Amino acid sequence: MNVARIEAEAGAALLHWYDAHARQMPWRVGPAARATGQRPDPYRVWLSEVMLQQTTVAAVRGYFERFTALWPDVLALAAAPDAQVMGEWAGLGYYARARNLLKCARAVRDLHGGRFPADHDALLALPGIGRYTAASLGAIAFDLPLTVVDGNVERVMARLFAVEQPLPGAKPALTDRAAALTPKLRPGDHAQAVMDLGATICTPRRPACGICPLMDLCMARAEGRAAELPRKLAKKPKPVREGVIFVGRRADGAWLLEERPPSGLLGGMLGWPGSDWLPAGEGGADAPPSVPPVPPVAADWRMLDAGLRHTFTHFHLHLCVQIARLPQGSLPTRGRFLEPGAFRRSDLPTVMRKAHDLALPALDAIEPGFR
DNA sequence: AACTCGTGGTT
DNA sequence: TAACCAAGAGT
Numbered sequence: 001m002n003v004a005r006i007e008a009e010a011g012a013a014l015l016h017w018y019d020a021h022a023r024q025m026p027w028r029v030g031p032a033a034r035a036t037g038q039r040p041d042p043y044r045v046w047l048s049e050v051m052l053q054q055t056t057v058a059a060v061r062g063y064f065e066r067f068t069a070l071w072p073d074v075l076a077l078a079a080a081p082d083a084q085v086m087g088e089w090a091g092l093g094y095y096a097r098a099r100n101l102l103k104c105a106r107a108v109r110d111l112h113g114g115r116f117p118a119d120h121d122a123l124l125a126l127p128g129i130g131r132y133t134a135a136s137l138g139a140i141a142f143d144l145p146l147t148v149v150d151g152n153v154e155r156v157m158a159r160l161f162a163v164e165q166p167l168p169g170a171k172p173a174l175t176d177r178a179a180a181l182t183p184k185l186r187p188g189d190h191a192q193a194v195m196d197l198g199a200t201i202c203t204p205r206r207p208a209c210g211i212c213p214l215m216d217l218c219m220a221r222a223e224g225r226a227a228e229l230p231r232k233l234a235k236k237p238k239p240v241r242e243g244v245i246f247v248g249r250r251a252d253g254a255w256l257l258e259e260r261p262p263s264g265l266l267g268g269m270l271g272w273p274g275s276d277w278l279p280a281g282e283g284g285a286d287a288p289p290s291v292p293p294v295p296p297v298a299a300d301w302r303m304l305d306a307g308l309r310h311t312f313t314h315f316h317l318h319l320c321v322q323i324a325r326l327p328q329g330s331l332p333t334r335g336r337f338l339e340p341g342a343f344r345r346s347d348l349p350t351v352m353r354k355a356h357d358l359a360l361p362a363l364d365a366i367e368p369g370f371r
Numbered sequence: 372a373a374c375t376c377g378t379g380g381t382t
Numbered sequence: 383t384a385a386c387c388a389a390g391a392g393t
Contacts, residue, residue, distance in 0.1 A: 052389040059379065059388090093377025096391075130391045150389045195389060204387065205382075235386090265376070313376050350378060 006160060006217045007180045015186060017213035018193035023200070025057070026064055031189055042116040042141035043074045046104075049133045050097055057199070063092050075114050078105040083259075086268050087347035095349070099268055100128025118142040140188035147179040148191035152198025157181075158230035159202060162219035166231035174230075202226075240316045242281070244293040245274035245308075246301065247359035250326045251367070255343050256296060258335030265312070271352045273334045277317055297332035299324035304362055310351040317351065323359045325366050 019031045027048035029040040047067060051060040066088060071077035077085070082102060089098035104127045108116055116137070117123060123134040131149070138144035154167065157177040163170055183190050201208045209221045220226040248256040262268050275293035295301050301322040308319040330337075345356055 049389065054376095054388055054390055055378080056380075056388050091378075093379090094390085096376065100391080128391065132390055136389070148389085151387090152389065191389095199389085267376090311378085313378090314374080 003161065006219070010160065010214055010217050011181050011183050011190065013213050013217065014181075014193040014197065015183070015189060018189055018196060021196065021200075022189075022192065023057075023196050026061070026068075028192070034186075034189060040141055042137065043077075044068065045141045046074075046116060046129075046133070046137050047101075049136050050101055050104075050128055051092065053097060053133070054094060055092065059092065063089070074105050074108050074116070077102070078109040078114075082268070083270075087270070087344065090269060090347050090349050091353070093350075095267055095269055096263075097128060099262070103127035104129065116141070118144065120144060120146060136191055139191050143186075143188060145182065145184045145187045147175065147182045148187075148194070149175050149178050150195065152195045152202075153178050153191075155204065155230055156194050156198050156202050156214075159207070159220040159226045160214060160218050162223060162225070163229065164231065166233050168233070170230065238311070238315050240280040240318060241277040242279075242318045242320075243275045243277040244320045244322060245272045245355050246293075246295050246322050246324070247272050247355055247363070248297065248299060248324045248326045248330075248332075249359075249363050249367075250330065250337060251328055253340040254337040256326060256330075256332055256335050257338050257343075258296070266349050266351075269349045269352075270347055271349065272355055273332075274319075277315075277319075280318070295322070295324075296334035297326060297330050299326050299330070302362075302366075304358060306358060308351075308354050308358060310354060312351075319351075319355065321355050321358050323362050323366070325363065 022028075022031050024030060025048070027040065027044040029038050048060065048064055051063055067077075070088065071080055080102070085102055086095070086098055089095060107126055108114060112122070118138070120134055120138050123129050123137055124131070129137070135146040135148045136150075138146045139148055149171075154171065154174045157163065157174040158170065161177050163173060163177070165173060181190075197213070201212050205227070207226045209215055209218070209226055212218065212221070215221055218226065220229050246256070250256070256273065257270050258273050260266050260269050260271050273296035301324045304321045304323060308321055310317045310319070345353055348356060
C-alpha cells in the first residue's frame with residue numbers, strides 16, 4: 001500500500017460508505033436529502049458542534065433538544081438571559097462553552113445581521129469557534145472546502161497512513177494527511193463521513209477493521225497495528241484537592257446559593273458557598289485544614305459523615321459537606337437565597353448536584369415536618 | 372507551548 | 383476500580 005493510492009481512492013470510498021451508513025442526528029441533513037439541494041440550518045450545526053466539543057453524541061442529544069425548543073434560532077438565543085442559558089447547560093461541562101455560546105450568538109446578531117457568515121475567517125473570529133468548529137461549520141453548513149480535524153480525523157489518519165509519531169506532536173502531519181483527502185465537492189459530507197467512521201468502526205479501543213470501507217487501503221491494518229495508533233504521550237497524574245462546602249436551607253425551603261465568578265472553574269455557574277479547593281495537605285491523609293473554612297452565614301453547621309468525591313479534568317476533589325437549617329431572617333455574607341420555585345437541581349453543575357443530593361436527606365432529618 | 376477547563380460511559 | 387476516552391477553545 002502506498003500513500004498516493006490512499007490519497008487517490010480513500011475520499012471516494014468514504015463518501016460511498018457514508019451514503020449508505022450515515023448516522024442520523026437531529027442537526028443533520030442526510031446525504032440523500034443533501035443531494036437534492038437541502039442544507040442544514042447553520043444555527044443548529046453550530047450549536048451541535050459546540051456541544052459536541054470533547055463530548056459524546058449520547059450526552060449531547062437531550063441538551064440539543066432542550067436548547068432548540070427554548071431557542072429555535074440564533075436571535076432567540078442571543079436574547080436569552082445569561083443565567084437561564086447557564087442553567088440549561090449545567091451538567092454538560094466545560095462551561096466556558098456556554099459563556100462563549102452567548103457571546104457568539106450576540107456577535108452574530110450585532111455584527112452579522114443575525115446570520116452566521118459563510119466565511120472561514122469570519123467564523124474563526126467568533127467567540128468559542130476555533131479551528132475545528134470553523135472548519136466543520138463552514139464545510140457542513142456552507143460547503144466551504146475546509147479541512148476538518150478532530151479526534152476522529154486524527155485517529156483515522158494515523159491508522160490509514162500508519163503515522164508512528166505520538167500526539168499531540170503528530171497533529172500537523174495528520175492535518176496535512178486530512179487535507180490531502182478533503183474533496184472540493186462534498187467537504188461537509190466528507191467530514192461527517194470520517195467522524196462517523198471514527199465513531200462506529202475506526203474506534204479508539206477495538207476498531208472493526210473487518211467491516212471498514214478503507215480496509216484495503218489502511219496501512220496500519222495491513223501491519224495489524226490499527227489498535228495501537230494513534231500513539232499518545234503519557235498524561236500527568238491528577239493531584240487531589242480538598243475543600244468544604246456549605247449547603248444551607250431556610251425554613252421556607254429557600255436554598256443559599258451563589259453565582260460563581262465569571263471565569264475559571266465552573267465559571268458563571270450556580271454553586272454552594274464554600275472554601276477554596278486547595279492541594280491536599282502534607283500533614284497526613286485526611287488532616288483537618290489548618291484554617292477552618294468560613295461559613296456564608298452564622299448557623300448551627302453540622303458536618304456530614306459522608307464526604308463527596310468528584311473528578312475534574314486535571315484534579316480529584318474531596319469535599320466535606322456541612323449542612324444547616326437557616327433562620328428566616330438570615331443575612332448571609334455570601335450568596336443569596338433561591339426560593340423553591342426558583343431553584344432547580346438541574347441548574348447545578350454535577351459536583352454541586354452531588355452535594356445537594358447528600359445534603360437533602362440530612363436536612364429533612366433535621367427538620368422533619370418541612371413542607 | 373503548555374495549561375486550564377467537566378462529565379459520563381467504557382474497559 | 384482507576385484510567386482512559388469523546389466532534390476543542392482560550393490563554
